[in-house]
Amino acid sequence: MFKMLKQISEELSLISSKTALLFFAYIFLAILEGITDGIGVGLLTSFITNLSQDGSKSIEFFKQTYSFLPDFIFSSEKIICIIIVGLFFLRIFVVMLTANFKCILPQMLTYRVRNKILERTFSLSLFDIEQERAGMIINLLTTDSAKMTQCLFSMIELTYLIILVSMYLIIMIMINKFIFGIGILAAFPFVLAIRLLTILLTRMSKKLLKMRNEITSNCTEKLNNIRFIKSIGTEYQEYQNISTSYKWYRNIEIKRYFTEYFGVMMPQFFIVIGLSTVIYFTIYEGGIYKSYITLYVLPMGFIGMRCFSIVSQINTKYMKLKQTLVSASAIVNFWNKHRIHFSFTGKKKKNVVSFPTTVQNVNFENVSFAYDKQTIIHNFSMLLEKGQPIILKGKSGSGKTTIANLLRMLIEPQSGKILLNDIPLSSFNPFSLRNGIGYVTQEAVMMYGTIRDNLLYGLDFKPEQNKIDSVLKETGCDDFISLLPNGLDTMVSEKGSNFSGGQKQRLALARILLRNPNILILDEITNNLDKKSKTDIIHAVNQLVKNRICLVITHDDEIHLDNEKYIFLG
Ligand SMILES: Nc1ncnc2c1ncn2[C@@H]1O[C@H](COP(=O)(O)OP(=O)(O)OP(=O)(O)O)[C@@H](O)[C@H]1O
Ligand SMILES: [Mg+2]
Known part of the structure; x- marks a missing residue:
């Protein structure tokens, strides 16, 4: 005792x-x-x-x-x-x-x-x-x-x-x-x-x-x-x-x-x-x-x-x-x-490099990762370059989301290297790294608050209204927001249950676009969308990938982006 x-x-x-x-x-x-x-x-x-x-x-x-x-x-x-x-x-x-x-x-x-x-x-x-x-x-x-x-x-x-x-x-x-x-x-x-x-x-x-x-x-x-x-x-x-x-x-x-x-x-x-x-x-x-x-x-x-x-x-x-x-x-x-993995304030000695303002490339070199001895990623290599989107395909469970998690430093590889601008990922401050990566998931996360709160979540600056409007237009969100009596001030229920899957997906994309991230990871974002929304989104994504590093994870054969490169997993 x-x-x-x-x-x-x-x-x-x-x-x-x-x-x-x-x-x-x-x-x-x-x-x-x-x-x-x-x-x-x-x-x-x-x-x-x-x-x-x-x-x-x-x-x-x-x-x-x-x-x-x-x-x-x-x-x-x-x-x-x-x-x-x-x-x-x-x-x-x-x-x-x-x-x-x-x-x-x-x-x-x-x-x-x-x-x-x-x-x-x-x-x-x-x-x-x-x-x-x-x-x-x-x-x-x-x-x-x-x-x-x-x-x-x-x-x-x-x-x-x-x-x-x-x-x-x-x-x-x-x-x-x-x-x-x-x-x-x-x-x-x-x-x-x-x-x-x-x-x-x-x-x-x-x-x-x-x-x-x-x-x-x-x-x-x-x-x-x-x-x-x-x-x-x-x-x-x-x-x-x-x-x-x-x-x-x-x-x-x-x-x-x-x-x-x-x-x-x-x-x-x-x-x-x-x-x-x-x-x-x-x-x-x-x-x-x-x-x-x-x-x-x-x-x-x-x-x-x-x-x-x-x-x-x-x-x-x-x-x-x-x-x-x-x-x-x-x-x-x-x-x-659970001994602490890295200090909460992100001040641990080895994580001192802040996220760079421009990212030229991200390189996976012979990366392997296993959950409890079950190897998910085995000797995986991939080069992501600015302006050349990579479309990552593979059957369910092959480890596509795991690769996104590795890049976001939510998990660490057991062997191999991940380099960002030729600097090992582990040297970066994980908080600024994640902040610099825009990640849209399969399930769009919505929190309790207004639509505006959800769009501006975690932003350290206040975007101009016309910037918000243009992002909403690009992602097709304006279609349904304009029909709401309270517009952007409409409350989002817990887990966004008052919006459809497709609407949530579009809002999630708009949220990420407002951050203007250097690296964009889109994980099955077209899953819940109808044909028209899908075309709109693909069009929007095509504009986005030009000046960014972009990883698109999808099962959808209809997704095509300019200058794309395919990688198949497992
Ligand atoms: N937290 C975890 N603990 C243990 N195993 C996990 C965990 N997360 C994922 N896995 C396993 O890792 C494997 C790869 O998962 P991952 O989510 O990367 O697949 P995916 O390729 O994204 O699949 P999908 O296309 O269905 O999204 C799966 O077999 C899954 O069982
Ligand atoms: Mg997945």
């Missing part, structure tokens, strides 16, 4: 001077709360009960009982009253401060954990994300990261509570060592029982958490693929699968609830037994003097009750800590599995 926590805090660089300062402030508050509460409660209870008995004697009693306090406190009853009231106000202030800390600290920690996971996710290679599944990563970002910070925060809170309880115990020892000793003996079976409950609850919670993560991942994946599921007609099976998991989940949750409830009731049961014993001895047996009760037993009873509630809080925190370690281990495993 500690090894894992150590790794987490190292990964997150949690031990910064800022967090250390916060941590010490927190501890200081715990000490202050213990002192103000312990002495305040002790003084108040004994003072009030003594005043009503025998006012003149009360100060003497105090002096004997609280001999560890400075003498000036006992100079008059007024001072005692002021000190008591002062202590209580101080305590309210301290409790308010700690409450704020309890709110701020976990938020700060969660923010840090989420950023770290996001940073790692975005720096993973395409292949890793596909393997890991987006659902699992989303889980890490939402539920697990919050749980994990709870875990780290529980550690801090545990320390806080332990200090608080120690302060109370010190005050109790100062009041009366003998009663304190008996109290500790009586608390022993209670602590043991609580410990056993903790183990039981932790086991259940671990199971629950794992299960919930599985259900959420499963659900996210199924909802993401709802169109597919509906087209196959398996929605009822999927519903049943998830529902069965939820049933298991419900059953464990109920068991856990009962066990937890028992844990909450137990301290109260012990408190009632303790109080009844005191009442029995004092009232019926008359064995203990009234003054003795007021001076020792009552304040100690109050402090003892606080200790009990803190002990059970410590227990809950400890339990939470154990539970959340399940999430923490998911995150640590994720991190261990």
Whole structure:
């Protein structure tokens, strides 16, 4: 457990001077709360009960009982009253401060954990994300990261509570060592029982958490693929699968609830037994003097009750800590599995060359690539030159898209070289490289926002309206946009579901054209288009390829470009 926590805090660089300062402030508050509460409660209870008995004697009693306090406190009853009231106000202030800390600290920690996971996710290679599944990563970002910070925060809170309880115990020892000793003996079976409950609850919670993560991942994946599921007609099976998991989940949750409830009731049961014993001895047996009760037993009873509630809080925190370690281990495993491929900011030493303003050629020299030992590309060579488009053909699965991914540095070849202007691709900053390559895919990606947002996505300049208009005309988008009442400000639904495949394809092409890229890769772009749109697009592409490096991936025999060259794969 500690090894894992150590790794987490190292990964997150949690031990910064800022967090250390916060941590010490927190501890200081715990000490202050213990002192103000312990002495305040002790003084108040004994003072009030003594005043009503025998006012003149009360100060003497105090002096004997609280001999560890400075003498000036006992100079008059007024001072005692002021000190008591002062202590209580101080305590309210301290409790308010700690409450704020309890709110701020976990938020700060969660923010840090989420950023770290996001940073790692975005720096993973395409292949890793596909393997890991987006659902699992989303889980890490939402539920697990919050749980994990709870875990780290529980550690801090545990320390806080332990200090608080120690302060109370010190005050109790100062009041009366003998009663304190008996109290500790009586608390022993209670602590043991609580410990056993903790183990039981932790086991259940671990199971629950794992299960919930599985259900959420499963659900996210199924909802993401709802169109597919509906087209196959398996929605009822999927519903049943998830529902069965939820049933298991419900059953464990109920068991856990009962066990937890028992844990909450137990301290109260012990408190009632303790109080009844005191009442029995004092009232019926008359064995203990009234003054003795007021001076020792009552304040100690109050402090003892606080200790009990803190002990059970410590227990809950400890339990939470154990539970959340399940999430923490998911995150640590994720991190261990994917060491960063290149730094998120793109500043890693070897990736320093920025994308050139003009690209003359791109050369694949005996490139080989394999996914998990399954060789996809074998000794592949190709020379792409400015003004000469290459049409890449080959049967499905032959690795055409893989070649585009290699060029975009989403994956790296196992052997061979890819040169851009005779410089190895690996020397380039991957971010500026990808930004300089226009890539239009088989499935046009649309995001939530207006058509304009989608067209201008990721652009670091604002194109003139007439430039946008001419691109829309070139790609044939103006045909359907002009029919929309809100034109370019029409909202695009998630995944562009309010547009046809062909319309999305044309929008995607327009988006890339606005970037005016040096290298253009078109991957099956005419797949969803009717004859007229196809002719328009081919015409547009023909204009584009003149001053660019262009790779056209297609099955379509009707695509012909000026000065074209064919390459067949596999
Ligand atoms: N992330 C991945 N993990 C494992 N194998 C993969 C992955 N992506 C692609 N492959 C495999 O690599 C091979 C080539 O895939 P690729 O997408 O390059 O084919 P393609 O020629 O573009 O096919 P299509 O014409 O159908 O688009 C396929 O056999 C596929 O199974
Ligand atoms: Mg493909």
